[in-house]
Amino acid sequence: MAKSENELTWKDIEIGAAVIEPGSAAAYRTGDWRSQRPTYDFSRCLKCGICFVFCPEGCIGQNQKGFFEANPYYCKGCGICAYECPTRVIVMREEEEK
Amino acid sequence: MIGKRHGIEVSIALADAVKLCDADVIAAYPITPQTHIVEHLAELVAEGELDAEYIPVESEHSALSACLGSAAAGARTFTATAGQGLELMHEVLYVASGMRLPIVMAVANRALSAPLSVWGDHSDAMAVRDTGWIQIFTENGQEVVDQIICAFKIAEHHKVLLPVMIHLDGFNLSHVIEPIEMPDKQGVCDFAPHRRSPLTLHPSRPVAMGDFAPPVIFTEAKWAQEQAMLVVKPTIVEIWEQFAEKFGRTYKPVECYKCDGAKNLLFTMGSFSETAMTAVDKLRQAGVDIGLVRLRLWRPFPFEEFCAAVKDAETLLVLDRCISSGGPGGPVASELKSALYKLDKKPKVVSFVGGLGGRDITVAGFEKIIVDGLELAETGQERIFEIVGVRE
Secondary structure, eight states, rough: OOSSSGGGOGGOGGGGGBBOOOOOOOOEEEGOOOOOEEEEEEGOOOOOOHHHHOOTTTOEEEOOSEEEEEEETTOOOOHHHHOOOOTTTTTEETOOOO | OOOOEEEEEEHHHHHHHHHHHTTTTEEEOOTTTTHHHHHHHHHHHHTTTSEEEEEESSSSSHHHHHHHHHHHHTTOOOEEEEHHHHHHTHHHHHHHHHTTTTEEEEEOOOOOOSSSSOSSSSSHHHHHSSSEEEEEEEOOOHHHHHHHHHHHHHHHHHOOOEEEEEETTTTTTTTTTEEEEEHHHHHHHHHHOOOOOOSOOOTTSBOOSSSSHHHHHHHHHHHHHHHHHHHHHHHHHHHHHHHHHHHHHOOOEEESSTTTTOOOOEEEEEEEHHHHHHHHHHHHTTTTEEEEEEEEEEEEEOHHHHHHTTTOOOEEEEEEEBBBBBTTTHHHHHHHHHHTTTTTOEEEEEEEEGGGOOEEEEEEHHHHHHHHHHHHHHHHOOOEEEETTOOO
C-alpha cells in the first residue's frame, strides 16, 4: 500500500471506494483495539507454545531467545494466552499501566 | 427531427424507451402502479425485440441487489418500482450510489402505507432523497420517455457514474394514454451509446467493490461520493442541451412559466404542474399576479437556478404531495426555505400539503390554493402548513 489508511485523503479514494490492489488483513492494526496487554516473566517459561496454539489472532511468535511473545501490532488483548499459560508467565495489565 | 406522435400508455412508452436504449439487464418485481413497465419489457424480451437478460426476482430488495451485480459487471441496467417497493429497496439504494453504479430506475410515485394506498403521492420519492441517487421528476409522458433516454447517458457519463431515478406520478402519468413521439432508434444509439464504467468486475483486472470501511476512512469515502454528486449538475444540463439539439425538446433543472415580473409564484413538482399551468393561465386572465415554478431536478438540488427563479418574488406558494410527519410539514417547502436562507431578500413561503394518496387537485383546486395562499401571505400563516381540501 502506497499510503496507510490514515494518510489517504478523499481524493485518493477510488470510484465507489473500490479496492484495486490485492491485500489481506495483515494491514489491519488490530492492536489498536486493545485495552489490556500481555506482560511476560520469561524466567518461568517452558517454551511449550500453548499460548501460540490458542492465540485467536495468530499474532504470537518466538523471539530471538525462543520465548513466545505477542506482536503488539496485532494483539487485541483478549487474554486467552494468559488464561491458558500453565506456568502463569503471562499477566494482563491495563494498557496505561507501565 | 420531428417524428410521428401516436397515442400510447406512458408505462408502455417508458418500456419502449428502455428498449431503444438497448438495456442489457432488467430486474423485475412488478408492483402497482409500476407493473405495466416491466410487463411490457418482459414481452419485448420474450419476443426477441430486446436482447436483454430479464431477471424475475422475489422482492424489490433482490431486484436492486441483482442490479448491483449487473451494473458492477458493466451491463446497462434498468429496473422499476413504486411506493412500498422503493422502501423495501431502501438499504440497497445506498449501496448502489456508494458503489457509484450507473443503474437507471423508473419510480411510479405512490403513497406509503398505512392505510394501504397504491395511488399517486410523493412520499416514496421524499423518503429516499438522501440516498445519493440523482432524482428527476417528470410532468408528462413525453418527458418520461425523453428523461429515460437521458438517464442512461447521465448515469454512465464518466463525470457522473451515479444511479438515476426517473420519477413519474403513479396513475396520473403511468396509466394515462398520451400522444408521444418516440425518438428514432439510430438517434438514440448515437445520443446515448453504451459507456462502460472505468471500474467493472473483470477476471483479468480484479477489483474488490463495496468493501468494508473502518472509521479511519469512511468520512473520506463519503466526501468523495458527495463531491461527485455536487459536480454532476453541469453535466446533466449539458446532456439535456445535447438532447434538445438532437431531438428538439428542451429541459432545465428549474422551469418557469409566466414568471416574468410576477411577484407571486406557485411551486410544484411532477404531473400536477400541468394542471397548475392551466390555473395560472386562468388567474392571469383575471388579473392575478401569479407565475409557476416547476422543479425537474430534485437531487442534486439546483440551488443557484432556484434562487435565480424566485429572487424577485415576494410570495412563494409551495405544494407538497407528502407530509414530513411532526416536522416542518412539507419536505419540499422546508428544503426551499433552507435554500432561500442565504438570500438577503427572501420571498414569504406559504406551505401547502395536498394531493395525498391519489387525491385529485383540479384546476379550480389550484385556483383556490393560489387565492388562499396569497391571502395567507398577507395575513400570515399561523399553522406550519395548510392541508388542501381536508374535510373538517
